[in-house]
Amino acid sequence: MNQNQGKKKITVYDTTLRDGAQGEGIHFSTQDKLSYVKRIEEMGSLYVEAGWPGANPRDEEFFQQVQKLTPSKVRIAAFGSTCKVNESPEQSDILLKLLASGAETITIFGKSWDLHVRDVLRATLEENLRLIRESVSFLVNQGREVFFDAEHYFDGFKENPDYALKCIAAALDAGAVMAILCDTNGGSLPEEIAQGVRAVMQEFKPQELGIHVHNDSGLAVANSLVAVEAGVTQIQGTWNGFGERCGNANLSTLIPLLQLKGEYSVVSDSALSKITSFSRFVAELSNATFDEKQPYVGRSAFAHKAGMHVDAILKNQRTFEHMDPAGVGNERRILISDQAGKANILERLRRFEPTMLKEDPLVEKAMFEIKAMEHSGFQFEAAEGSLDLLLLQIIGKFSPPFEVLDYHVWSEPFRGELDSVAVVKVKVGSESVHIASEGNGPVNALDTALRQALVSFFPILGKSELVNYKVRVLDGSLGTEAIVRVIVDTRVGREVWGTIGVSTNILKASAQALLDAINWTIWKFEIE
């Protein structure tokens, strides 16, 4: 089924690499940006605002290199501002660098709130209109597609609507293809957004109009939706809602919302089914924490914890899911926690014992053990490998294929550099192996030594790798003396799973998580 037939087309203008990068903790290197541009092709035709050439050296470097990529459906836009007060466009370093970037689309922002003209530019209202008019027309005359970001349009419209509209008029008259109405400070209410958009629609009847909002009142998605309903044809936003302060409108939410619940066509069905993995890719690339509670794309978005909900969903999926997770490339998860009823645990046990009944005493036993371990600090929601090992042991389908007899770890300076060394002794069947290994830190040394000692018995360990190592101190008020929870993510091929360890000693907790990772790998690939 093509969900897009007969629907109004909405264009995506993705500013993750520019406004997204203004978010706290978000960083993209030039190489990151190039990877981004290559990968985003899977989303189809859209605009990527990739930086401000001239504002920092990385952005200039990027625009030079991006020209070498094969052209695709992705349009690269360069971002900047109008020329400065008392400056002509021809003298403007900002505008000249925008042209030098080689980008076919150039987006410049200008003031549309009189307060900013007075207090920040310290210029007359007429001078600001000149900056907009002359800057746009200069770029248009150089053959570029020009978009005009009307900065603080909604705040301006509230205080001086005539002037805000004059700024839009200046840009459109000078040849801008489109104005984008910005709620730069993110404080506007949906009704204010609707009024501001309607005024522009009535005054200019534009073919195309954009919206750019921030999330300072938790309304960025709703405000974008309201703007689209009032006539806007282009949505500016960022993946995962990254951006200055509370972030921008979240494309990972807004695209499925408009497409699945509204009457709009934004991306293809196939692109829509990739947004979960794409959103995660963006978070990894920018080195930011992925918000697992995010609508549509978060790991928790279709995760069910209450026993009653799980029970109902097994009867009819619609009872507790507002849509089919597959449509956005996500999946349902049944969580195991001390809130879990038997239905959750039975569902998971049946992966190993398909005919198990709810009345089987092992279900009760599993529930009891899980609750006891969670009470002592374990948390299996992000450590499904450890959970499965526990369940397999309870139903008698797994016993550890090796034993660790002893381990020692030293960290000492060696020729000026800190060196970590682990010595481990393991026993497999009747054979025992004693091995030493170096590593980048005590945990890595221990991991390497364990794998080296075991790989000849279990060759799959040569193909598995640690992809993540997370430490959480459980009692925030005790620092390094508190209980530590370590979660390790392991990958073999395309499969990734988590394992967990809990201890007052971070190295012991790490060892426990590493051993579960090794046990699970062996079970999954050599025993099952």
Next chain:
Amino acid sequence: MNQNQGKKKITVYDTTLRDGAQGEGIHFSTQDKLSYVKRIEEMGSLYVEAGWPGANPRDEEFFQQVQKLTPSKVRIAAFGSTCKVNESPEQSDILLKLLASGAETITIFGKSWDLHVRDVLRATLEENLRLIRESVSFLVNQGREVFFDAEHYFDGFKENPDYALKCIAAALDAGAVMAILCDTNGGSLPEEIAQGVRAVMQEFKPQELGIHVHNDSGLAVANSLVAVEAGVTQIQGTWNGFGERCGNANLSTLIPLLQLKGEYSVVSDSALSKITSFSRFVAELSNATFDEKQPYVGRSAFAHKAGMHVDAILKNQRTFEHMDPAGVGNERRILISDQAGKANILERLRRFEPTMLKEDPLVEKAMFEIKAMEHSGFQFEAAEGSLDLLLLQIIGKFSPPFEVLDYHVWSEPFRGELDSVAVVKVKVGSESVHIASEGNGPVNALDTALRQALVSFFPILGKSELVNYKVRVLDGSLGTEAIVRVIVDTRVGREVWGTIGVSTNILKASAQALLDAINWTIWKFEIE
């Protein structure tokens, strides 16, 4: 100024301890819940839905203990469901346990979507109305204040509006004080919420009406706002938006939004100024990550990174802030990053050198060094202690008061338990000290040894404590071999600050962060 005069009163019904606890990764012990109830008094008069007595043993324990707390403005509500199909209220274990909890307010949910009646209850539509009617009336006759959560009301209203309204009628006729309209699956659009609320307002003209929505489309805050505008008087939600799947309506956002931007009175001005610290308290209590990008209460909510924004905000605060952060107990932060202009760095340098000018070559030098370090993996946004030390060194106001000559750390089994021991050698002036210390893990052993070696020279170290230890692997694809960034938070009295270390060796990165923490403590309390 009292912001609440002449405004319509909206009541808060806080379900953090019940629906919030159904969120992935959220856990509250009985003691946690009791602390919560004590602390939430500072928010003034509201309802706290504290659990489901009978659904798990912790909740029963909680209701017994909460009776012993001195009564306050906080009303404790117990949550549960109607009696079961073919069961009378008198036989209902659920209802009897709700009564036994002793809670004066009891909220029960019932089905209002015919699909659920058919597919989950597998009962007739009439039987479901009986469950609602008889359960409510049974509890009312026992003298309790009864609220009725109309589960899936909005989905039900879309598919069978007559029946959905009949369910509300059944509860109200039986004596429920209030119905709460629930968007249980979180998939409704604002317009659908408005229609559903308006239908109930027209049909029953209720004095009080509640709204309970989930965030599966990123619209929970907007949908609550729409419901209030359509006539609802009570908002159900959770702090930080915790809750099943994508969470519930976020009270940390919704309360300031309604009160500061809408025409409503929700809490007192003084309570409003405490919501930043209260939201953080709830996250710490539940051991969940606090979303720093949260509107109003997040650390990033008023954080400015772009140099141009900082420049403007120093001219007029309104230019890039939609409200005064102090109103919600938050504060403005000027971030230092490779996007930072000179204005950001100058602002920070002036804390130590108030007369420094923008043209001073040291400003340029500081900017250069910060950008180079961020390029190699440092990130000063959460490590302002390390940032200040760096700046102090650049302007010649700090040189390290001690030197670490050597350190060794061992982790070895000792009488069956893993034991970590650190040996450090430090030099202060012409004296050198060699000390060994045990610890819970290598990092704690190292920290303890360093402090023991130095405390006789710098007594303040006896009063400082580590309150947080965070590890982040920088390259997600390399596991424990990747670069590791360690951030340590230290507290002296009420002051808390972060310091950072980056290395391929986790212990070395930790040592760097610990040494910065010690240096900063000494500088702040013994040198400055």
